[in-house]
Amino acid sequence: MLDISLYSFQVYWWLLVSILGALFVFMTFVQGGQTLLYTLGKTDDERSLIIGSLGRKWELTFTALVMFGGALFAAFPLFYAVSFGGAYYVWMAILFAFIIQAVSYEYRLKPDNVYGKRFYETLLYINGSAGIFLIGVALGTLYTGGNFIVNEMHLSKWTQASYGLEALLNPFNLAFGFTLLFISRIGASLYFYNNLENKEIEPRLLKALKVNTLLFLPPFLYLLGYMLTKETYVYDPSTKIVSVVSMQLLETLLSNPILLVLLVSGIILFLYAIFSALFLHKKSAIWLYGVSTVIIVTVLLFILGIEHTIIYPSLSDMQSSLQIENASASYYTLSVMSVVSILVPIVFTYIFFVWRSMDKTKITIEEVKSDHHHY
Amino acid sequence: MSSNNLLHRRNTYMENELALVDWSRAQFALTALYHWLFVPLTLGLTFIVAIMETLYVKTGDIWWKNTTKFWMGLLAINFAIGLATGIIMEFEFGTNWSNYSWIVGDIFGAPLAIEGLMAFFMESTFFAIMFFGWDKVSKGMHLTSTWLVALGSNLSALWILVANGWMQHPVGMKFNPDTARNEMNNFWEVLMNPTGVSKFLHTVSSGYVLASLFVIAISAWYLLKKREIVFAKRSMIVAASFGFLTSLFLLASGDESAYNVAQKQPMKLAAMEGLYVGEGKAGIVAFGMLKPKEEILKDPHDPFYFMFEIPNALSFLGYHSLDAFVPGINDLVYGNKEHNIESVASKMQKGKLAVKALSEYKTFKKEGNTPKAEQALATFETNQHLMGYGYLKKPEDAVPNVPIVFYSFHIMVGLGSWFLFLFITILYFSMINEIENKRLLLMLSVLTLPMGYVAQEAGWIVAEAGRQPWAIQDMLPVGMATSNISTTSVQITFWLFAVLFTALLIAEIKIMLKQIKIGPEGGH
Numbered sequence: 001m002l003d004i005s006l007y008s009f010q011v012y013w014w015l016l017v018s019i020l021g022a023l024f025v026f027m028t029f030v031q032g033g034q035t036l037l038y039t040l041g042k043t044d045d046e047r048s049l050i051i052g053s054l055g056r057k058w059e060l061t062f063t064a065l066v067m068f069g070g071a072l073f074a075a076f077p078l079f080y081a082v083s084f085g086g087a088y089y090v091w092m093a094i095l096f097a098f099i100i101q102a103v104s105y106e107y108r109l110k111p112d113n114v115y116g117k118r119f120y121e122t123l124l125y126i127n128g129s130a131g132i133f134l135i136g137v138a139l140g141t142l143y144t145g146g147n148f149i150v151n152e153m154h155l156s157k158w159t160q161a162s163y164g165l166e167a168l169l170n171p172f173n174l175a176f177g178f179t180l181l182f183i184s185r186i187g188a189s190l191y192f193y194n195n196l197e198n199k200e201i202e203p204r205l206l207k208a209l210k211v212n213t214l215l216f217l218p219p220f221l222y223l224l225g226y227m228l229t230k231e232t233y234v235y236d237p238s239t240k241i242v243s244v245v246s247m248q249l250l251e252t253l254l255s256n257p258i259l260l261v262l263l264v265s266g267i268i269l270f271l272y273a274i275f276s277a278l279f280l281h282k283k284s285a286i287w288l289y290g291v292s293t294v295i296i297v298t299v300l301l302f303i304l305g306i307e308h309t310i311i312y313p314s315l316s317d318m319q320s321s322l323q324i325e326n327a328s329a330s331y332y333t334l335s336v337m338s339v340v341s342i343l344v345p346i347v348f349t350y351i352f353f354v355w356r357s358m359d360k361t362k363i364t365i366e367e368v369k370s371d372h373h374h375y
Numbered sequence: 376m377s378s379n380n381l382l383h384r385r386n387t388y389m390e391n392e393l394a395l396v397d398w399s400r401a402q403f404a405l406t407a408l409y410h411w412l413f414v415p416l417t418l419g420l421t422f423i424v425a426i427m428e429t430l431y432v433k434t435g436d437i438w439w440k441n442t443t444k445f446w447m448g449l450l451a452i453n454f455a456i457g458l459a460t461g462i463i464m465e466f467e468f469g470t471n472w473s474n475y476s477w478i479v480g481d482i483f484g485a486p487l488a489i490e491g492l493m494a495f496f497m498e499s500t501f502f503a504i505m506f507f508g509w510d511k512v513s514k515g516m517h518l519t520s521t522w523l524v525a526l527g528s529n530l531s532a533l534w535i536l537v538a539n540g541w542m543q544h545p546v547g548m549k550f551n552p553d554t555a556r557n558e559m560n561n562f563w564e565v566l567m568n569p570t571g572v573s574k575f576l577h578t579v580s581s582g583y584v585l586a587s588l589f590v591i592a593i594s595a596w597y598l599l600k601k602r603e604i605v606f607a608k609r610s611m612i613v614a615a616s617f618g619f620l621t622s623l624f625l626l627a628s629g630d631e632s633a634y635n636v637a638q639k640q641p642m643k644l645a646a647m648e649g650l651y652v653g654e655g656k657a658g659i660v661a662f663g664m665l666k667p668k669e670e671i672l673k674d675p676h677d678p679f680y681f682m683f684e685i686p687n688a689l690s691f692l693g694y695h696s697l698d699a700f701v702p703g704i705n706d707l708v709y710g711n712k713e714h715n716i717e718s719v720a721s722k723m724q725k726g727k728l729a730v731k732a733l734s735e736y737k738t739f740k741k742e743g744n745t746p747k748a749e750q751a752l753a754t755f756e757t758n759q760h761l762m763g764y765g766y767l768k769k770p771e772d773a774v775p776n777v778p779i780v781f782y783s784f785h786i787m788v789g790l791g792s793w794f795l796f797l798f799i800t801i802l803y804f805s806m807i808n809e810i811e812n813k814r815l816l817l818m819l820s821v822l823t824l825p826m827g828y829v830a831q832e833a834g835w836i837v838a839e840a841g842r843q844p845w846a847i848q849d850m851l852p853v854g855m856a857t858s859n860i861s862t863t864s865v866q867i868t869f870w871l872f873a874v875l876f877t878a879l880l881i882a883e884i885k886i887m888l889k890q891i892k893i894g895p896e897g898g899h
Contacts, residue, residue, distance in 0.1 A: 056507050059499035062458065067491040069466055074488035077480025077556075084466060085473020085858035092868050095466055096875065099459045103879055106455035112889035114882040152737050153555040154477050157859040329481045330551070330558040340489055347496045354500050354520075357512055 009334040010324040013075035014305030015298075016341060020068045021139070022297035025180065026290045027061035029187030030054050032212075034101075034128035036188055037121060040204045045365045047121075048109070048375070052368035053195050055105045055375040056358060060351065065098065065135075074337055078327035079312055082156040083141075086148045087164025090138055097131030105375045129181065136180030138164075140173030142304055143227055145313030150320040159316040172226055175219040182216035183293065190277055190286040197362035206278060213274050227300070228253070233310035235323050242310060242318050252307045259299050266295035396854045398865040399471045402872060404839070406463050408832055409876045413457035415831050418532060418579055419586025420450045421525035423617060425518075432518050442606060444509075445895035446590065449887060451506060456883045460876060471865065475846055475856035482548050482559040483538050486566075490534030497527035532582070533575050540571020542847050543838070544639040550759055552736055552752060557850070570635045574838070577628035580621045581834060584794055585827045587618025591801060592824035593891055595817040604811065606895050612805050619798040625791060630692065636841075637693030637701070640848060642773065643841035645704045646780040648689055651675035653703040653711065659688035662785060665778055675705050704777070708770050719770035726765025729758035763850040772852075775843040783836040790830040797823055 033054045041047035073080040084091050104120040104127070107113045113120070146167070147160040160166050167173045189209035192201065232248035235241065245251075253260040269292035277285035304311045305324045312322040328334065424446045431439035465487060468476050476484075504512055504520035512520070541547075547564030548557045559565060591614045594607035636644045644650075649665050650657065652675050663682025665671070671678040690699040700714055710718030732755035739748035767773060797820065804810040810817075842848065846856040 056503045059458070059502055060496075062462070063491070063495045063499040066462060066465060066495055067488075069469075070484070070488040070491040073465075073469065073476065073480060074484030077476055077484055080469045080480065080484070081473035081476040081858075084469025085471070085476065085860065088470055088858070088860050088864050088868075091466060091470055092871075095463050095470075096871065098462055099875065102459035102462075103455045103882070106451055107882055107886055110452070110886045110889070111893075112885045114885050115878075152741070155474050155555075155859070156477075161861065163860060163864055329484065330554075332562075333481050333485055333559045336559070336562045337485055337488060340492065343492055347492060351496065351500050354504060357516075358503055358508060361511070 004335070006328075006331045006334070007325065009331065009338060010328045011306060012338060013071070013328065013334055014311070014324050015302055016344070017068070017071050017075060018298045018301035018305070019294070020064065020071055021301050022294040024061065024064040024068050025183065025297045026187065026293045027057070027064050028132055028180065028184035029191045029286075030058045030061045031128035031132045032181075032184030032186070032188030033191065034124040035181075036185060036192075036205075036208055037124065039208055040192065040201050042200070042204075045369070046198065046201060049196060049198060049201070049363065049365045049368050050192065051105065051108065051124075051375045053192065053363050057191075058101065058105060062098065062102065075329055075334065076311075076322075076324070076327045077329055078150070078154060078156075079322055082148050082150060082322060082327075083138075083146065083312060086156060086158035087138065087141065087146055087167065088158070089162065090134060090164035090167060094131060094134045094138065097127050097134065101127040101131070108375060128184070132184050133177040133181045136177035137167050137173045139180070139301075140170065140176030140223075141167050142301070142312060143176075143230075143232075144170050144172050145233075145315045145321070147316045148314050148320060149317045150314070150322075154326075156320075172223060175223045175226075178219040179216060179223055182212045182219070185212040186216060186274065187286070187289060187293070190273065190289050193277055194283045194286045195359060195363055197364045209274065209277060224300075233313045233318065233321050234308050235310060235321070235325075237308050237325075240323070240326065242321050244318075248307070248309055249303050252303045252309065255307065256303075259303060262295050263299045266292045266299065270296060394862045395860070395865065396857050398862055398869055399857045400853060402471060402865055402869045403467055405869065405872055405876070406460065406467060407839070408835065409872075409880070410457065410460040410464055411831060411835050412828060412880070413453050413460065414532070415578075415582035415585040416453050416589055417450065417457050417528050418582030419584070419617075419621075420446065420453070420589065421521075421528050422583065423586055423590060423614065424450060425521045425525045426613060426617070428518050428521050432514050438605075441895060442610065445606075446610075447506065448890060449589075449593075452883060452887050452890065454502075456879055459879060463872070471858055471860075472846070472856050473858035475851065478556050478851055478856070479545075479847055481556055482541060482545075482565060485559065485562070486534045486538040486541075490531050490538075494527045494531035494534060497523055498531065501527065529579055532579050536575040536578055537566055537568065537571040539838075540568050540574045541565055542845075543574070543842060544568060544570035544635070545847050545850055550762070552733055552755060553740075555733070555737075557847075570639055573628055573631040573635050577625065577632045578834075580625040580628055581791075581831060583621035584618055584625055584791075585831055587614040587621065587798065588794060588820075588824050588827040590614035591618065591797075592821045595820035596891070597894070598811045599814065599817050599821070601811075603894050603896065608805065608810060611801060611810065615798050615801040615805060618794070619802055622791070622795040622798055626795070629788075629791070633692045634695065640842070641702050642704065642707050643775065643780070643837075644689075644693055645702060645707060646775050646777045646841055647784040647837060648701075649678050649777060649781045650689070650701060650703040651678050651705050653701055653706040653714070655690065655698050655700045656687050657689040657693075657699075657701040658684035658686045659692065660684055660785070662789070665781060668777075675703070704774055708773060719764065719767070719773045722761045722764040723767055723770065725758040726761040726763060726767070728765070729755050729762040730765040732758070733762075761849070763845065763847070763852055763855075766852050766855050767844070772844055775841050780837055780841045783833040783840065787830050787833040787837060790826050790833075794823070794827065794830070 033050060037047055037050055041050045100123040104123045108117055108120040146164070148156050148158050150156045186209060189205045189212065192205045228250040229247050231244050231246050233242050234245045234248055236243070253263065269288055273285045273288035273292055276282040276288065303309065308323070310321040311324055311327065314320040424443050427439055427443040427446065431443055501520040501523040504517060505524050508517055508520065546568050547561035548559050551558045590610050594611040594614070597603040597607040633644070648660055649663065651671060660679070661683045663679045666678055666680055687697040689701050691697050693699065693701055702711065702714065702716055706714065706716050708719050710716055710721065732751045736748050736751040736755055739751055800816060801810065801820065804813050804816065844852045846853045
């Protein structure tokens with residue numbers, strides 16, 4: 001048996017959680033696509049084409065979100081308990097926004113669906129906009145903190161009666177929400193560009209790509225600049241006492257050049273992916289977008305878990321703040337799950353091959369209409 | 376919160392927080408019962424369509440392909456709402472049971488995460504091929520995908536039932552006083568927990584039985600309407616065969632489950648049978664009507680207005696011996712020296728000692744008073760196996776709601792027996808090619824489908840209501856497990872869930888009925 005320290009397992013699991021979070025962000029092109037339904041599709045057939053295309057992917061996004069939650073529960077149960085059990089209204093709103101997604105694809109065009117097509121399309125819009133925006137806000141609180149206290153028995157309590165809704169008053173959290181909202185729409189435009197064969201929709205999606213990139217950049221640059229330069233909580237590894245340090249996350253990047261290089265190259269690749277679609281008409285830009293998004297989000301989440309930075313600051317009691325060390329599962333549990341995590345590459349491989357085999361031909365209106373099982 | 380928060384919560388739980396725990400339980404029950412309306416059908420129907428598609432690939436008969444597609448269409452309608460109601464279940468452990476998430480998350484979280492990795496990704500990836508890949512991949516690849524969706528959904532059930540089985544019979548862990556939580560120390564014990572294994576087998580086989588009833592009911596309706604005759608007769612044979620075999624398995628796994636309950640959760644068994652005073656050669660109540668609680672308290676020897684009993688059966692079922700003593704509710708609450716059963720009052724005393732010692736250990740350790748901390752730790756370790764009892768207010772709190780558990784159990788068993796009889800009868804008349812003329816049997820087949828759902832929900836109620844007052848058997852009462860949030864917050868979300876899930880259920884039923892009316896020839 002390899003001699004791996006508890007801390008190494010904790011960092012490893014924070015990395016895995018970061019990667020899962022990043023994969024989820026990439027996969028939110030499904031939600032972005034739902035919000036663009038009426039922008040891109042002007043006829044019933046075009047909208048069915050869009051829904052048909054997204055309908056083959058939405059379950060993976062859904063699963064990535066469930067997996068992100070499951071991994072947090074298993075690897076960092078205290079974070080799970082404190083955040084979900086405290087910021088109750090925010091998480092519940094997110095869950096409602098995802099409950100309504102699953103049925104909307106299947107029921108939208110079915111006869112006798114009680115509420116009509118537009119109702120299910122509205123649900124998809126709510127899922128794509130409010131759902132994603134609120135997840136962004138919730139992720140923002142990893143950097144800005146929540147109003148909780150944790151006692152010696154590790155039981156927690158939220159100190160605001162608004163149970164998480166107060167996060168909506170923080171400009172950074174809002175910027176995070178908007179960043180996620182617009183990036184999901186950029187992803188959607190690139191996905192459709194690659195996946196659909198339709199001359200009418202193409203110019204509209206390129207326009208949407210342009211508009212959403214312009215809308216994405218201001219909140220993203222604000223959150224990046226603010227995140228890296230703001231005062232951040234850190235803990236002393238021996239005493240576990242929490243204190244405030246300026247520009248902690250920037251320092252983390254500078255002292256880990258690999259992460260800095262990954263982040264910078266991720267941003268360059270991301271911008272190039274958009275450029276290559278807009279000006280070089282590269283249909284494959286979605287893949288470059290996917291890789292770069294996963295790199296950027298992984299780095300931005302991962303830097304919270306290293307260099308003794310706090311992963312969830314408490315605004316009510318600084319010393320209650322969560323670290324990867326005090327929030328994690330036990331050594332034994334992390335080691336068992338680390339063995340199971342060997343399956344991760346296998347899972348990704350079969351997802352890749354299935355995706356490839358399903359997408360080798362582009363989707364057309366004719367195909368969607370003739371499909372026995374269509375949305 | 377104060378440092379002796381656990382003690383504080385115990386004192387307030389029965390008074391101020393009763394409403395919170397009630398609403399939290401109500402919300403979890405509501406979401407679980409809704410979710411459970413859809414999961415069993417998915418568990419079984421995925422296998423039934425996989426069998427039908429295999430017949431298509433083996434015979435090359437396009438008729439089987441169309442039949443597969445029809446049942447797959449109904450599966451998709453059910454699958455979507457199953458997913459919708461399922462996502463909330465995972466997150467509710469955090470939102471509504473945050474203390475639980477910390478105290479047992481180290482054990483409970485792992486099966487959930489493995490479920491996501493091993494089962495959900497498999498289901499969701501191959502689902503796309505199953506529904507949209509008919510013309511995009513080879514026949515073999517498509518068939519493999521269908522089987523993988525069936526396997527994925529059943530694997531998902533395995534992991535969640537491993538987690539649930541652990542709540543009923545916690546094994547493979549040790550309480551860590553420094554982190555104030557239970558930590559896993561043997562993954563295999565958690566995975567191979569006999570309660571979890573028998574629960575898994577019993578639950579998935581019940582799903583296969585429900586799916587068989589579903590296919591039979593719809594086919595019977597077509598036969599009554601004299602349409603889709605060949606389709607209905609062939610579907611019925613596949614479903615009745617599948618239902619018959621899985622019913623036998625359901626029976627065997629039910630017997631195994633009851634044995635495990637007797638060994639690990641004797642209070643649940645006593646409630647399932649309405650047994651207040653223990654006895655040797657105990658019989659099983661085949662059916663009966665319980666008296667009100669007040670009357671039973673006066674004379675616990677005679678808790679029924681009327682009942683019909685199968686002699687010695689409970690002793691045999693619970694202990695595999697016709698003469699074995701089966702403890703009743705009163706033996707378990709007030710103790711029984713003759714049979715060496717400790718009273719709840721005595722357990723509560725030891726539990727309170729454990730709770731107090733843990734709090735003292737934390738305080739002394741913080742103060743650097745090592746000798747006293749070690750002394751407190753020793754007291755804690757002697758009594759920690761009964762710590763959960765330290766949070767109960769009175770011995771009677773250890774008793775679940777007997778009428779709910781009793782009637783749910785008997786409804787489940789009674790209906791399960793009827794299903795087996797129905798499968799045999801249908802198989803017989805199908806084999807002699809008389810099924811379409813047996814209108815009464817066909818009508819009963821249609822009417823039995825709602826009963827299948829009733830049996831499913833009843834089974835779930837026996838398992839979960841019978842576990843009360845424990846979130847984790849003997850370790851953690853539900854009142855200690857909730858999040859520290861306001862009751863109003865949970866009330867708001869409870870009603871939102873009730874409205875949303877009911878609205879979605881109405882749509883699901885209407886869509887399903889319409890698709891059945893359209894039929895396999897009508898397409899979508």
